[in-house]
Amino acid sequence: MNISNSNISALKPAVLCLLIFFVVSCGKKKKSYDLLISHVNIVNIASGEIEEDKLILINGDSISQIVDAKAIENYKAEKELNANGKFVIPGLWDMHVHFRGGDTLIGENKNLLPLFLAYGVTTVRDAGGDITPSVLKWRKAVAENKMAGPTIFTSGPKLDGENPAWPGSISVTNQQEAAAALDSLQELDVDYVKMYDGSLSPEAYYAIIQEAEKRGMKTTGHMPLAADFLKAVSLGLNGAEHMYYPLKACSPVADSLSQLNLGYGMMETLIDTYDPQLAGEVFTRMEENEVFITPTLYIGKTLAEILEVDHSRDTLLPYVGKGIKATYQGRIEGAKRAKASGSQMRAKMENISAKMIRPMQDAGVKILAGSDSGAFNSFVYAGESLQKELEALVAAGLSPQEALATSVINGPEFFDVLGRYGDISRGKVADLLLLDNNPLKDIKNVHNVFAVVKSGKVFTRQELQAMLHSLAEK
Numbered sequence: 001m002n003i004s005n006s007n008i009s010a011l012k013p014a015v016l017c018l019l020i021f022f023v024v025s026c027g028k029k030k031k032s033y034d035l036l037i038s039h040v041n042i043v044n045i046a047s048g049e050i051e052e053d054k055l056i057l058i059n060g061d062s063i064s065q066i067v068d069a070k071a072i073e074n075y076k077a078e079k080e081l082n083a084n085g086k087f088v089i090p091g092l093w094d095m096h097v098h099f100r101g102g103d104t105l106i107g108e109n110k111n112l113l114p115l116f117l118a119y120g121v122t123t124v125r126d127a128g129g130d131i132t133p134s135v136l137k138w139r140k141a142v143a144e145n146k147m148a149g150p151t152i153f154t155s156g157p158k159l160d161g162e163n164p165a166w167p168g169s170i171s172v173t174n175q176q177e178a179a180a181a182l183d184s185l186q187e188l189d190v191d192y193v194k195m196y197d198g199s200l201s202p203e204a205y206y207a208i209i210q211e212a213e214k215r216g217m218k219t220t221g222h223m224p225l226a227a228d229f230l231k232a233v234s235l236g237l238n239g240a241e242h243m244y245y246p247l248k249a250c251s252p253v254a255d256s257l258s259q260l261n262l263g264y265g266m267m268e269t270l271i272d273t274y275d276p277q278l279a280g281e282v283f284t285r286m287e288e289n290e291v292f293i294t295p296t297l298y299i300g301k302t303l304a305e306i307l308e309v310d311h312s313r314d315t316l317l318p319y320v321g322k323g324i325k326a327t328y329q330g331r332i333e334g335a336k337r338a339k340a341s342g343s344q345m346r347a348k349m350e351n352i353s354a355k356m357i358r359p360m361q362d363a364g365v366k367i368l369a370g371s372d373s374g375a376f377n378s379f380v381y382a383g384e385s386l387q388k389e390l391e392a393l394v395a396a397g398l399s400p401q402e403a404l405a406t407s408v409i410n411g412p413e414f415f416d417v418l419g420r421y422g423d424i425s426r427g428k429v430a431d432l433l434l435l436d437n438n439p440l441k442d443i444k445n446v447h448n449v450f451a452v453v454k455s456g457k458v459f460t461r462q463e464l465q466a467m468l469h470s471l472a473e474k
């Protein structure tokens with residue numbers, strides 16, 4: 001067929017229009033974001049499924065969109081990170097840490113914040129200390145993106161009895177003081193209530209739980225060993241820190257021991273009389289009442305072995321300030337005294353705690369990953385210790401998927417913020433941990449951090465390492 005000249009000239013404007021349309025539309029079509037992470041495998045901790053080769057688009061502190069990495073030509077961002085086949089999980093939550101040691105250690109406590117980030121811990125729950133004004137300042141600065149560090153939830157001061165064991169705690173001996181203490185905690189706008197059993201009476205302990213329940217405040221912590229754990233559960237207790245307290249309820253001789261004023265002296269008997277069937281009933285009650293448990297297995301092991309393990313060459317020791325390092329001596333002295341007295345408590349406790357994990361999980365009890373890192377808790381380093389806690393949970397019988405859920409799903413669930421956390425999807429906070437390998441295959445893979453994203457800001461491996469080195473120079 002012949003095309004006439006007039007036909008060609010009629011086509012010319014049409015071709016021109018088409019060309020202009022393409023140039024303009026292509027320019028317009030590239031949607032712009034603050035941060036783009038390409039070629040990443042997204043690990044869903046709840047389902048265990050992996051979405052392969054994705055593109056995560058982030059604006060501000062939130063995930064805006066997730067698409068196939070193939071569509072990358074349609075997007076651009078101020079900052080782009082090619083993950084090149086790496087795996088991404090939500091940033092880790094450490095549900096039991098401490099900022100403490102008095103005003104002279106405020107600077108050293110603040111230096112722990114980048115340490116958490118370097119190990120992929122993007123949220124921490126501070127379980128009470130004596131530098132609350134500083135912790136509240138950091139909580140605000142991180143929330144406003146003015147400081148690099150994990151999101152902080154804090155209990156503020158602990159509640160204890162007369163002559164509290166830890167400095168900064170508030171003394172509560174009766175119902176009236178419980179109400180006054182909670183007034184002052186509400187004034188500080190703390191995130192939950194932490195109880196401690198230095199000298200807290202069972203009556204004051206129950207009173208705090210009841211009063212907090214009325215106000216909609218969450219309670220967790222230690223329990224006076226003369227108290228009844230299941231009674232506390234029925235009054236509205238939200239969590240237990242460490243395994244001692246549920247353990248007590250798992251012994252048929254618990255009630256008779258309560259009368260003897262033995263304190264932790266009753267622990268070996270409790271362990272020896274642990275009744276798996278009774279334990280099953282206790283765990284069911286915990287599940288029914290939505291009581292969380294923070295087992296803190298790794299610190300248990302660290303303290304049980306403290307006299308046998310040489311920590312002088314720990315890779316993280318240089319990153320801990322010398323004031324905090326000095327507080328580590330206390331646990332060593334304590335272990336020496338325990339050894340001299342022939343106490344087998346710590347070693348036995350480590351054993352029974354690990355044994356209780358699987359039945360608790362099977363009963364549906366929500367386990368929380370918490371390290372107990374902080375001043376006075378020797379050689380349990382901020383950030384790294386949470387990764388070790390996940391390993392300890394797997395060693396105790398959880399799958400890597402279940403262990404990760406104790407941190408990235410149960411953590412936000414404790415604070416009722418699963419709407420913004422818990423998985424990597426549109427609208428969730430961009431707190432991410434990118435790993436070289438799939439952590440569902442081997443929990444040890446959490447150690448190989450490729451990058452961390454905190455509230456939409458990316459820290460590459462090199463940047464995290466530089467952050468650590470600057471700490472060692474301090």
Ligand SMILES: [Zn+2]
Nearest residue numbers: 096098127372
């Ligand atoms: Zn603690």
